[in-house]
C-alpha cells in the first residue's frame with residue numbers, strides 16, 4: 001500500500017464491485033477498506049460489494065462428517081492445505097490472525113513416499129524435511145475455511161451477496177459518467193440489475209474470467225487467455241479409530257505428516273488429525289492427485305476416478321482387511337492449479353483504465369494464497385493511483 005491512502009470526499013467516493021468471494025476478493029476488500037479508512041480517516045464510508053455465486057468462500061474448502069456413535073468428526077481440507085508467507089508485507093498482514101491462533105504454523109514432517117508394487121511390501125519412506133519457522137507453512141484453525149469467515153466478518157464497509165452469479169460484462173453496460181470516469185452496470189444471470197459501479201474487479205478463476213469478459217471489449221482480454229489452469233482430484237479417507245489405522249499411518253512407527261508420493265497418480269498425502277489444533281478429529285487423510293493426471297481425466301466418470309485413486313492410495317498406504325478406511329469421498333476441482341513457467345514473468349493483474357475494470361486472481365501470480373494477496377495489493381494500488 002502506498003502512503004497516500006485513498007483521499008476522497010463523499011461525492012467522489014467510488015462504488016466498487018468485486019466479483020468472487022474467494023481469498024483474492026476478501027483480501028481486496030480488506031485492503032480497500034484499510035486504504036479508505038486508514039491513517040487519513042475522514043467521514044467517507046467506502047461502498048464495496050462482493051458478489052459470490054456460491055454459499056461460501058472460494059477454493060478454501062473443508063468437508064466434515066460426524067460419526068453418529070461417538071459424535072466425533074472426520075475433517076478434510078480438500079482445497080488448499082496450507083500456505084506460505086514469503087514476502088514481508090504478507091507476513092505483516094497475517095500477524096493479527098497468528099496472534100489470535102486462528103492461523104498457526106504447521107511444522108510438518110515431510111517424507112518422500114514410493115509405493116510398493118508388491119501387495120505385501122510396505123511403501124518406502126525417506127525423510128525429506130521439516131517445515132519449520134524459517135520456511136513456515138501456515139494453516140487456518142479449526143478449519144481451513146475459518147480464515148475466510150474471519151476476513152468476511154472483519155469487513156465493516158463491504159456487503160457480501162452470496163448465491164449471486166454475475167452475468168458476463170458487456171460493452172453497452174459501461175457508461176460514460178463524466179469526462180474522466182466510466183461506470184458499469186452489473187447484472188445477475190437472470191438479468192436483474194445489481195447496480196452501477198465505478199470500478200469492477202473480477203477475481204473469478206481464469207476460465208470463468210475468460211467467459212465473464214469475453215464480449216465486453218476488455219482491453220486485456222488476450223492476456224487473460226495466456227494463463228492456464230489444471231484440474232485436481234482430491235480423495236478423502238477416514239478411519240473409525242487410530243487403533244485400526246494401517247501401519248504406514250501409525251505415528252509410533254512412522255512419524256510423518258505430509259508425503260510427496262513418487263511414481264504414482266497421487267501427488268501428496270496429508271494427515272489431517274496430526275495438524276495443530278486438529279487432535280480431536282477422527283483419523284482423516286486428504287490425498288491430492290497429480291495435476292497432469294487430473295487434467296487428462298477431467299471429464300471422466302467420478303466413480304471410475306474414485307476407484308483408481310483408491311487403488312493408488314491402497315498401494316501407498318498398504319491397508320489390509322482390518323485397516324480399510326470406512327470413509328471414502330472424492331472431489332473434482334476443474335480449476336485447481338495455475339501452470340507456472342519459471343522463464344516467464346508473472347502476468348500480474350490486468351487493468352482496463354478506461355472502463356475501470358480489473359481482472360485479478362491467484363492465477364495472475366503463482367496460483368497460491370500468497371498470490372491472492374499480491375493481486376489484491378496491486379489492485380488497491382491501481383485504484384489508489386487512479387483517484
Ligand SMILES: Cc1cc2nc3c(=O)[nH]c(=O)nc-3n(C[C@H](O)[C@H](O)[C@H](O)COP(=O)(O)OP(=O)(O)OC[C@H]3O[C@@H](n4cnc5c(N)ncnc54)[C@H](O)[C@@H]3O)c2cc1C
Pocket residue numbers: 019020021022023024025051052053054056057058059060078079080081082083084164165166167203204205208212232234288333335336337361362363367368369370372
Ligand atoms: C486442490 C487444491 C489445492 C491447493 N493447495 C494450495 C496450497 O497448498 N497452498 C496454497 O497457497 N494454495 C493452494 N491452492 C490454491 C488456493 O486455494 C488458491 O490460490 C486460492 O484459494 C484462490 O483464491 P481466489 O480468490 O483467487 O479464487 P477462488 O477461491 O476460486 O475464488 C473465486 C470466486 O469467484 C466466484 N465466482 C466465479 N464466477 C463468478 C460469477 N460469475 N459471479 C460471482 N462469483 C463468481 C467463485 O465461486 C469463487 O468463490 C490449492 C487449490 C486447490 C484447488
